[in-house]
Amino acid sequence: xxxxxxxxxxxxxxxxxxxxxxxxxxxxxxxxxxxxxxxxxxxxxxxxxxxxxxxxxxxxxxxxxxxxxxxxxxxxxxxxxxxxxxxxxxxxxxxxxxxxxxxxxxxxxxxxxxxxxxxxxxxxxxxxxxxxxxxxxxxxxxxxxxxxxxxxxxxxxxxxxxxxxxxxxxxxxxxxxxxxxxxxxxxxxxxxxxxxxxxxxxxxxxxxxxxxxxxxxxxxxxxxxxxxxxxxxxxxxxxxxxxxxxxxxxxxxxxxxxxxxxxxxxxxxxxxxxxxxxxxxxxxxxxxxxxxxxxxxxxxxxxxxxxxxxxxxxxxxxxxxxxxxxxxxxxxxxxxxxxxxxxxxxxxxxxxxxxxxxxxxxxxxxxxxxxxxxxxxxxxxxxxxxxxxxxxxxxxxxxxxxxxxxxxxxxxxxxxxxxxxxxxxxxxxxxxxxxxxxxxxxxxxxxxxxxxxxxxxxxxxxxxxxxxxxxxxxxxxxxxxxxxxxxxxxxxxxxxxxxxxx
Ligand SMILES: *Cc1c(COP(=O)(O)O)cnc(C)c1O
Numbered sequence: 356x357x358x359x360x361x362x363x364x365x366x367x368x369x370x371x372x373x374x375x376x377x378x379x380x381x382x383x384x385x386x387x388x389x390x391x392x393x394x395x396x397x398x399x400x401x402x403x404x405x406x407x408x409x410x411x412x413x414x415x416x417x418x419x420x421x422x423x424x425x426x427x428x429x430x431x432x433x434x435x436x437x438x439x440x441x442x443x444x445x446x447x448x449x450x451x452x453x454x455x456x457x458x459x460x461x462x463x464x465x466x467x468x469x470x471x472x473x474x475x476x477x478x479x480x481x482x483x484x485x486x487x488x489x490x491x492x493x494x495x496x497x498x499x500x501x502x503x504x505x506x507x508x509x510x511x512x513x514x515x516x517x518x519x520x521x522x523x524x525x526x527x528x529x530x531x532x533x534x535x536x537x538x539x540x541x542x543x544x545x546x547x548x549x550x551x552x553x554x555x556x557x558x559x560x561x562x563x564x565x566x567x568x569x570x571x572x573x574x575x576x577x578x579x580x581x582x583x584x585x586x587x588x589x590x591x592x593x594x595x596x597x598x599x600x601x602x603x604x605x606x607x608x609x610x611x612x613x614x615x616x617x618x619x620x621x622x623x624x625x626x627x628x629x630x631x632x633x634x635x636x637x638x639x640x641x642x643x644x645x646x647x648x649x650x651x652x653x654x655x656x657x658x659x660x661x662x663x664x665x666x667x668x669x670x671x672x673x674x675x676x677x678x679x680x681x682x683x684x685x686x687x688x689x690x691x692x693x694x695x696x697x698x699x700x701x702x703x704x705x706x707x708x709x710x711x712x713x714x715x716x717x718x719x720x721x722x723x724x725x726x727x728x729x730x731x732x733x734x735x736x737x738x739x740x741x742x743x744x745x746x747x748x749x750x751x752x753x754x755x756x757x758x759x760x761x762x763x764x765x766x767x768x769x770x771x772x773x774x775x776x777x778x779x780x781x782x783x784x785x786x787x788x789x790x791x792x793x794x795x796x797x798x799x800x801x802x803x804x805x806x807x808x809x810x811x812x813x814x815x816x817x818x819x820x821x822x823x824x825x826x827x828x829x830x831x832x833x834x835x836x837x838x839x840x841x842x843x844x845x846x847x848x849x850x851x852x853x854x855x856x857x
Contacts, residue, residue, distance in 0.1 A: 361407035369411050370448060373419075378427035382813035384420060392421020424813065426677075429833035430842055433815045435607060435640050435674050435787075438831035439731075443678040446734035455727045460715045471729035472713045477736045478670070478684060481744060482645045484663055491687035493720040494672070494728040498639035499555035500721055501669035501685040506547065506559045506599060508667055508692045509633030513597040515692075516631030517542055529695045533564050542597045548590055549601035550574035550582055550613045553637055556601055570601075578774060580611045584622065591630040598632040604662055605641025608817055608826065609772055610788030612641060612658025620661025636662050639671040639683075640830065644786065646745045652752065654783045675748065675787070677832045678731040685720070693719040750836065751787050751829045757840045758789045758827055767851050768793055771819050789827040790819060798854050799823055805850045812846045 395417035397405075405413065424431040426438035439447070460468040471494065476486040486492075491508075495501045511528050517540045518526035528536045537543065547560055547570045557567040573590065575581045580603065591598050600623060603613045614620050627634050636642075642662070644655040662668065666689060672682030687693065698718050717723040739747070759782060762768045771790040775781050793799040802825050803816035815826045827843075 359407065365407065373415060374444075379424050380428060380430075381810045382424040382428045382431040383807060383810045384423065385810060389421045392418055426679075426831060429831050429835065429839055430811060431813045431831070432827040432829060433813045435671075435828040435830050437671075437674040438677045438833060439679045440677045440735045440739065440832050442738035443731035443735040446731040447679045450727045450730045453727075456724050457727045457729070458715065458717045458722075458724050460713045462713070467727050467729075468713055468716065470733055471716065471727065474729040474733035474736065475684065475686075478732065479686070481736060481741060482642055482670070484645075484668075484686065488663070488688055489668075489686040490690040491685075491693040491714075491719055493685055493716055494732070495683040495685050495720060496681040496728075497673060497683040498553070498637065498669050498671040499558065499683075501639075501671075501683045502553070502555050502559040502635075502637060503562055504685045504720060505601075505635035505637075505667040505669055505687075506556075506563050506565065507696050508687050508689065509599040509635055510545070510563060510565065511692050511696050512633045512666065512689060513545070513599065513631060514540055514542070517597055520631065527695050529698075540597075542595060544593075544596040545569055545598070546571055546590065546596055547599045547601055548573050548587060549603065551580045551603050551606040551608070551611070552601060553603065553607055553639065556637060580606055580609070580613050581615075582613065582619075582623070587623070588626055591626055591632055598627075598630065600627055600632055600634050602634065602636045602662075602665065603641075604636050604638035604659060605644065605786060605788075607788070607828075608819065608824075609790050610641075610786035611772075611784065612644075612655070614658065614661065615654070616657045617661040620664045624661075624664040633667070634665040636665040636668045638662060638668055640674040640787065642668065642670045643675040643744075643748055646741065646748055647752075648745075649749075652749075655752075655786050672728070672732055674830055675751075676732060676735065676744075677747070677830075678735055682728045682732065684732075690714075697721070699723065747832045747834075748787075751831070751834045752785070754834045754836045754839055755787050755789050755827065755829045756782050756785045757836050758829075758843055759785045761840070761844055761847065762789065762791045765847070767795070767798075768847070771824055787829045789829075790817070790824055791826075792819065792822060792824045795854070796822075798850075802850070805853070806846060809846050809849060812843055 425436055455465060455467040457467045457471055462469065475492040479486040479489055495504060514526045514528055514536045518524055521540060526536050526540055545565050549556065549570060550572060551574060552570060557570045560569050561567050573583050573586050575583050605612050623634065641659065644659040647656050667687040670684045672678045672684060673680045697720055759770055762770045763778065768791050770781065771792060793802045800823060803814060806812055806814050817824050817826050
């Protein structure tokens with residue numbers, strides 16, 4: 356027998372109750388709470404179903420306690436997790452409730468695609484990118500899929516460029532595939548030249564048939580995030596190779612930017628124009644540095660300078676924009692490339708209406724059907740505006756720099772990477788990531804687990820210069836130096852005193 360499905364008023368009441376619950380203070384639940392939650396997972400598909408009421412109880416009382424603090428606790432500093440602003444959270448509930456399929460632009464039937472496009476132009480404005488220069492723009496599931504889009508568009512473009520130089524034929528990978536395109540164009544290699552790339556760039560290269568080995572790290576030995584410019588120039592020159600240059604605008608381990616000013620970007624642009632290369636910027640969370648204006652953030656501001664010279668840009672929504680998972684965005688200056696890569700052929704029933712201004716999302720990105728990811732972004736930008744977002748970001752940087760100062764002053768820890776020796780310069784480099792290690796190797800090996808073991812603060816582990824390292828990524832709108840820094844310092848002090856007692 357099939358039980359009731361549930362009514363909308365009951366649903367609304369349940370959501371309200373869940374939203375009203377006090378968020379957890381700790382960044383992590385204790386292990387036995389997670390274990391208990393795991394044990395309550397229904398073991399097999401029920402024939403009858405539990406019914407809505409029992410399911411609500413199951414989720415709230417048994418499953419939710421087993422979640423980590425993620426974006427609900429401001430002391431969760433793992434993985435650049437982001438948070439979700441109240442406006443975005445509300446909007447995300449609406450997205451689910453109204454379940455719009457943002458697929459085809461149907462201007463007389465729903466405002467969904469207009470809203471999506473407006474959200475993207477607002478985003479451009481937030482990031483000081485002229486929307487008219489970025490006609491191919493779309494929401495994605497995150498920075499990884501934006502990187503897939505970037506390399507896919509770049510791949511299409513670089514063969515078009517080669518074909519234009521060598522013959523009068525048009526070569527479209529979207530149409531004839533990589534193998535045939537290489538055969539016809541005489542290109543025998545595709546390379547993605549980059550520095551300190553995020554792992555998802557290699558993943559994107561793999562998905563697209565370019566191969567992870569095509570990703571070539573050409574950073575300077577002394578400053579791995581900076582391009583070796585003579586090498587870049589030399590590699591681009593090779594006439595049998597087609598190239599994409601990928602710029603890491605803030606790297607996950609250190610927060611450092613690959614470029615440091617307009618002139619450097621202009622130089623890269625010039626080289627890429629000469630050799631028909633595509634420039635893709637991975638600015639998943641670094642892009643938000645374009646909101647900053649105070650000289651306190653001069654280094655970050657310079658790291659974001661000239662990114663408008665790229666062909667395509669990856670941004671994340673669920674990181675510093677603080678909208679719920681799963682939301683990223685992708686911007687490209689090449690509208691015609693969009694349809695060559697993503698067009699659904701021969702699907703007349705999916706064709707858009709007469710309005711040519713807004714491209715149907717299904718023909719400019721990965722998915723056909725998808726949720727209205729734009730709404731939380733739209734709502735949050737509407738609610739807080741440029742100043743609100745700048746203020747949130749500044750609080751996150753101030754907290755990060757507070758953590759960095761504590762580490763600099765501590766006899767037990769050292770701040771990484773050690774590229775500079777002067778304190779103000781070191782602090783100028785701190786964006787929202789703080790990388791460090793314990794000086795004592797024994798403690799360092801256990802540091803991440805000891806910090807996480809307090810349950811109060813969550814950090815990620817990584818490796819730096821062949822040794823384990825530890826990383827704070829501050830990315831939540833709730834960041835508050837007065838409230839959070841004492842908690843973090845307390846955790847450090849507990850970890851040290853417990854280690855010394857050992
Ligand atoms: C997080 C991140 C990614 C991957 O983003 P997802 O949203 O997890 O897909 C890519 N690049 C950079 C620089 C990142 O920080």
